Amino acid sequence: MTGTLSVLALAVAACGPTRHDDAQPARHTPVQVADAPAQLPIPRGKGSKTPDDFNGDGHRDLVLGDLVKAQAHADDAGIGIVYGGERGLAPGARQLLSPERQAAPTKGQLPAVFDAEATCDLDGDGFTDLVVSTDPPYDGQGQPPVPLQILFGSPTGLTGKAVKLAIPDRARVGNDWADQPVCGDFDGDDAQDLVVHASGGQLSFLRGPFSRKGAPRAAGAPIQAPGNVPTGPAVDVDDDGYDDLVVRAAAASGKSALVLGGPTGPTRTGATLPAGIDVALGTFGKGKGALDAAIGTMGETSLRYDLPVAAVRATLDSPGSTLDAADFDGDGLSELLSSGSRLRIFHGRAAGLATAGMVTVEPPARGTTRVVSTGDFDGDGRADLVVRTYAGETKDTVAVYPGAEKGLVSAEPAVTFSSSEFLAK
Helix, strand or coil: CCCCHHHHHHHCCCCCCEECCCCCCCCCCCCCHHHCCCCCCCCCCCCCCCCCCCCCCCCCCEEECCCCCCCCCCCCCCEEEEEEECCEEEEEEEEEECHHHHCCCECCECCCCCEEEEEECCCCCCCCEEEEECCCCCCCCCCCCCCEEEECCCCCCCCCCCEECCCCHHHCCCCCCCCCCEEECCCCCCCCEEEEECCCCEEEEEECCCCCCCCCCEECCCEECCCCEEEEEEECCCCCCCCEEEEECCCCCEEEEEEECCCCCCCEEEEEEEEECEEEEECCCCCCCCCEEEEECCCCEEEEECCCCCCEEEEECCCCCEEEEECCCCCCCCEEEEECCEEEEECCCCCCCCCCCCEECCCCCCCEEEEEEEECCCCCCCCEEEEEEECCCCCEEEEEECCCCCCCCCCCCCEEECHHHHHCC
């Protein structure tokens, strides 16, 4: 969400060390609604530059989508926010965001969909804002309405009603939905911008800061891009003061390319990356210290060192259906996280990534495990890992593994809780 390498290592969503094995016994019992910790007040902040800090108290907060349901096949509960404190995430300081309470209606109709998409301080007030996607009514004729809405942060967190993101007509093209938002400072003016999918190999570039009515400071005609799917988080790949992003040719497996920011926004295409299922950017260790790319496939992971030209190439003998990067040991090198049948961590090294020393951490409960996020939730300068293991629609466990000097080697998570807590009254 920012253009600094240190924040990239902490902020990039990650795949944690977990194994999916329904035969292994659970070591933790997910928190049931009746056992949820007492609701704690959301700490009041004064504003900060910490990523994902909705209440501005200097501590990173956690966004949880796809919460468990009170009963199978029930409507989605909404979006859960767990607020952070001096010791990390505090599951009791929680907030449920729902379309009934927070969404802006369209033609008098509230959306049924309310999904978290991106986080950044769009209005520059020191409180992180949340971009959500909705499903406004659309008859299929002509250009669809903008489905994105903004919930603004405040000293007491994400309060009040969302506002619709305003995309000027001149910044749109074609009849595609304006979605896939990516935050970043693409024009180097220290204000957070948004890049949004347009159509026909073009993107909408919205210059920040944004007004409280959801309007960008400026927006020109759509910009040409090497694909239709902007992908975050943004980061300053070439250390020139402008955030860059990956643009994919399609949402599924396919080629992608770096799009480099500049005074006029993300208008320059950098290195083209090979086809793959997912892409992660990080400083994995080989080369001259520039950012590197890992491109995952079902058979192996392709590596491109020293972006944006990606002159040094290598492969990692491990599939990578979902890839992310984060610095769990605080040494300035990124670990590569790969998830699929297992969640694995490959340590960044001066010689580059290798399978030697790979770490797999067992999940805290039986079920299917997915990564929620990585970030420095406890303020020690190292990324932490948040994973969610769920069994069906009504039972789950969220686990937080803290980063450490020796990396993510802890056998037990520091914090566990269930997203069913958001259903507690």
